[in-house]
Amino acid sequence: MERRSQADRDAITIEIVYAFISGGFAAGLVFAAVYGPALAFDLSPTTGRTLAVVGGVLGATAFVLRAAHVLWRLPHRPGNDGR
Numbered sequence: 001m002e003r004r005s006q007a008d009r010d011a012i013t014i015e016i017v018y019a020f021i022s023g024g025f026a027a028g029l030v031f032a033a034v035y036g037p038a039l040a041f042d043l044s045p046t047t048g049r050t051l052a053v054v055g056g057v058l059g060a061t062a063f064v065l066r067a068a069h070v071l072w073r074l075p076h077r078p079g080n081d082g083r
Helices: 006-040 045-072
Strands: none
Touching: 006 045
């Protein structure tokens, strides 16, 4: 099995960083969309906490899904498959 070139390693590193940045951005947008009404309107503290928890869970889910989607598209190099 041949070694990856520096350009291949750099391209993979850039894709991983892009996956984390875009996942973080998506998570932030989802959290803001869910928790935003608690900031904009005078809601009860319980409702605000509930929206914060739900926004956090949905934001984390959006992060994982976005990062997995980006990383799944990485081109796979044919390697040693054991044959």
